[in-house]
Amino acid sequence: MSIAVVVPLMAIVVWTIMRRALPLFKLQQKKIDRLNQVVREKIAGTRVIRAFVKTEHEARRFDDANRDLTDTALTIQRTVSLMMPSLMLIMNLSSAAILWFGAHRVESGGMPIGNLTAFIAYVMQILASVMMAVLMFVMIPRAVASAERIEAVLVAKPSIVDPLDPAADDQREPGSGAGSDRLRGVVEFRDVEFTYPGAEAPVLKGITFTAHPGEVTAIVGSTGCGKSTLVNLVPRFYDVTGGALLIDGVDIRNMPQERVRNAVGFIPQKAFLFSGTVASNLRYGKEDATDEQLWAALELAQAKEFVSEMPGGLEAPIAQGGSNVSGGQRQRLSIARALVKQPPIYVFDDSFSALDFRTDSRLRAALRSTVTDATVFIVAQRVSTIMDADRIVVLENGMVVGIGTHDELMRGCEVYREIVHSQHAEEEIA
Ligand SMILES: Nc1ncnc2c1ncn2[C@@H]1O[C@H](COP(=O)(O)OP(=O)(O)OP(=O)(O)O)[C@@H](O)[C@H]1O
Numbered sequence: 228m229s230i231a232v233v234v235p236l237m238a239i240v241v242w243t244i245m246r247r248a249l250p251l252f253k254l255q256q257k258k259i260d261r262l263n264q265v266v267r268e269k270i271a272g273t274r275v276i277r278a279f280v281k282t283e284h285e286a287r288r289f290d291d292a293n294r295d296l297t298d299t300a301l302t303i304q305r306t307v308s309l310m311m312p313s314l315m316l317i318m319n320l321s322s323a324a325i326l327w328f329g330a331h332r333v334e335s336g337g338m339p340i341g342n343l344t345a346f347i348a349y350v351m352q353i354l355a356s357v358m359m360a361v362l363m364f365v366m367i368p369r370a371v372a373s374a375e376r377i378e379a380v381l382v383a384k385p386s387i388v389d390p391l392d393p394a395a396d397d398q399r400e401p402g403s404g405a406g407s408d409r410l411r412g413v414v415e416f417r418d419v420e421f422t423y424p425g426a427e428a429p430v431l432k433g434i435t436f437t438a439h440p441g442e443v444t445a446i447v448g449s450t451g452c453g454k455s456t457l458v459n460l461v462p463r464f465y466d467v468t469g470g471a472l473l474i475d476g477v478d479i480r481n482m483p484q485e486r487v488r489n490a491v492g493f494i495p496q497k498a499f500l501f502s503g504t505v506a507s508n509l510r511y512g513k514e515d516a517t518d519e520q521l522w523a524a525l526e527l528a529q530a531k532e533f534v535s536e537m538p539g540g541l542e543a544p545i546a547q548g549g550s551n552v553s554g555g556q557r558q559r560l561s562i563a564r565a566l567v568k569q570p571p572i573y574v575f576d577d578s579f580s581a582l583d584f585r586t587d588s589r590l591r592a593a594l595r596s597t598v599t600d601a602t603v604f605i606v607a608q609r610v611s612t613i614m615d616a617d618r619i620v621v622l623e624n625g626m627v628v629g630i631g632t633h634d635e636l637m638r639g640c641e642v643y644r645e646i647v648h649s650q651h652a653e654e655e656i657a
């Protein structure tokens with residue numbers, strides 16, 4: 228009888244407390260997130276914070292996030308800490324009740340005292356187990372809140388997926404991995420349109436041109452006109468939202484991603500190196516490259532000199548993110564990394580911007596004389612960098628406003644003439 232009363236009572240207490248605590252657990256996870264985000268930003272942006280004398284502002288930001296989390300955690304703990312005392316109270320009250328009623332029966336001689344003790348022992352054992360089960364309920368909501376968040380990551384579908392049925396062209400040597408039959412590197416943009424996920428307007432519209440092996444295609448245009456976006460489509464970092472991008476006549480959506488990316492030597496706008504050594508970074512795209520190949524690539528990228536002066540040469544350590552080399556050196560190493568791979572397609576996204584004028588022109592001359600059979604894309608700010616390209620694509624607001632050689636564009640493209648003139652004016656001032 229006592230159990231029939233006590234267990235539901237316990238359940239009611241637990242339910243009331245948990246109903247309050249459950250949403251708080253979810254909130255707590257979010258706030259832990261927020262705190263981590265603030266700390267990460269603080270560490271990544273230390274220099275900026277110091278330079279802008281925002282140390283106190285950042286400390287306050289951390290403090291706010293931290294206090295917010297503390298408040299929630301305290302509320303949860305206070306709520307949950309009610310649970311044990313109330314459960315103990317229920318348990319002990321019930322044993323008092325048993326003693327009370329039992330004692331009367333023992334007194335009247337209706338029951339031997341041994342029965343009473345045994346009864347209490349049993350009830351206590353049952354209630355102790357019930358309490359253990361109840362304590363589980365404290366852990367479960369937290370686990371549920373965490374599990375939901377992990378689940379959200381796990382079920383997220385990648386937006387770039389390999390084709391189920393790769394184009395016939397790729398089925399010649401199934402399972403042999405990409406690179407066994409080398410792509411030639413004819414890159415065709417066919418009326419390409421691209422909108423970033425969630426954005427309203429397309430960043431690129433109606434891009435149509437073809438780049439052939441052995442040719443340099445330059446892309447110029449003002450800041451934010453979509454140059455990086457355009458070249459990011461080549462290794463299929465994003466899928467086009469209209470039209471098609473073809474390599475060797477095959478839509479890249481119909482090729483395994485590995486095959487496309489193995490064919491592209493990508494030098495990102497923001498050079499990134501991994502912690503390790505110069506050699507480990509250079510071998511990133513071709514693990515079995517010999518030291519000679521590495522030096523050859525370094526020489527091409529105009530990086531030989533400074534690497535040989537580094538202690539250890541190829542084995543010189545590179546810190547996390549490449550923070551122990553200068554911006555220009557980082558860029559040259561990232562160019563060398565792509566050159567070691569010897570792909571049929573190169574994408575230089577503004578890779579020459581951190582180089583001084585002379586290094587820039589020496590590098591391009593070296594590229595022109597050795598990388599003769601690859602399809603090369605160069606995004607550049609300086610017109611001098613791309614003047615001798617086989618084809619210059621002039622972008623404005625995501626649209627092609629001119630395609631041709633330097634001379635043709637000088638004659639026929641107003642936007643290009645403006646870019647050239649503005650830079651000449653700058654040079655005269657400088
Ligand atoms: N990840 C992104 N999500 C949403 N919009 C983006 C994203 N990246 C870029 N954009 C938008 O796309 C436009 C083109 O950006 P993009 O990086 O291609 O310019 P860009 O021509 O390379 O500029 P820059 O010369 O400064 O490198 C920008 O106006 C920007 O607002």
Ligand SMILES: [Mg+2]
Pocket residue numbers: 454455456496576577
């Ligand atoms: Mg860019």
